[in-house]
Amino acid sequence: DTAVSQTPKYLVTQMGNDKSIKCEQNLGHDTMYWYKQDSKKFLKIMFSYNNKELIINETVPNRFSPKSPDKAHLNLHINSLELGDSAVYFCASSLTFGQGAEQYFGPGTRLTVT
Amino acid sequence: SQQGEEDPQALSIQEGENATMNCSYKTSINNLQWYRQNSGRGLVHLILIRSNEREKHSGRLRVTLDTSKKSSSLLITASRAADTASYFCATVGSYGNKLVFGAGTILRVKS
Numbered sequence: 001d002t003a004v005s006q007t008p009k010y011l012v013t014q015m016g017n018d019k020s021i022k023c024e025q026n027l028g029h030d031t032m033y034w035y036k037q038d039s040k041k042f043l044k045i046m047f048s049y050n051n052k053e054l055i056i057n058e059t060v061p062n063r064f065s066p067k068s069p070d071k072a073h074l075n076l077h078i079n080s081l082e083l084g085d086s087a088v089y090f091c092a093s094s095l096t097f098g099q100g101a102e103q104y105f106g107p108g109t110r111l112t113v114t
Numbered sequence: 115s116q117q118g119e120e121d122p123q124a125l126s127i128q129e130g131e132n133a134t135m136n137c138s139y140k141t142s143i144n145n146l147q148w149y150r151q152n153s154g155r156g157l158v159h160l161i162l163i164r165s166n167e168r169e170k171h172s173g174r175l176r177v178t179l180d181t182s183k184k185s186s187s188l189l190i191t192a193s194r195a196a197d198t199a200s201y202f203c204a205t206v207g208s209y210g211n212k213l214v215f216g217a218g219t220i221l222r223v224k225s
Contacts (some may be wrong), residue, residue: 004156040217041151041200041217041218042215042217043157043202043215044215045212045213045214048212055211056211056212090156090157092156092157097211098211100144100145100147100162100205100206100211100213102147102159102162103157103159103213104159105149105156105157105158106156107155107156108154108155108156
């Protein structure tokens with residue numbers, strides 16, 4: 001059984017379009033995250049939700065909007081896509097929002113903006 | 115800016131040899147974690163070491179933490195081709211609640 005799943009795995013789109021990435025976890029965790037991994041493999045947190053409440057919102061353009069309909073799902077919507085948005089986006093979850101709780105990652109969504 | 119800096123950036127060894135990767139960080143931490151990422155996959159948690167711990171073992175993995183030097187090392191003993199992956203350290207600050215990742219070490223184990 002997949003613990004953290006993301007769809008789609010690959011996303012190729014043109015500049016200016018709007019796209020969404022979906023994430024689901026079946027671990028019963030309270031906290032979910034979105035990370036962006038750039039071409040140099042540097043991984044940076046974007047958002048975190050705990051029990052559907054936004055708790056971490058890093059300096060991310062407001063074209064990125066996360067939504068958590070329930071504890072098991074965290075979606076990422078991106079408006080007006082730009083070339084610089086091309087990256088791999090990872091969803092993750094952890095049991096709690098404690099200090100440094102172990103995180104479980106999804107397989108990633110490779111977004112290519114042309 | 116990045117919290118963790120890893121060294122070396124890339125490491126190539128023969129199967130059966132040991133691999134050592136190092137991580138340095140800048141501010142005081144609550145804990146430090148190591149993750150593995152296979153090519154094209156998500157990250158997998160390997161081990162967590164708390165700031166009051168000096169050494170931890172998990173199977174063929176040994177992690178040390180020196181808070182006075184703000185550094186950690188990950189040792190993989192008797193490496194296997196399947197250990198080929200990128201390895202990342204990630205820290206949680208003493209007053210923080212998010213993981214901050216280093217740039218990673220790419221390990222290649224040749225069979």
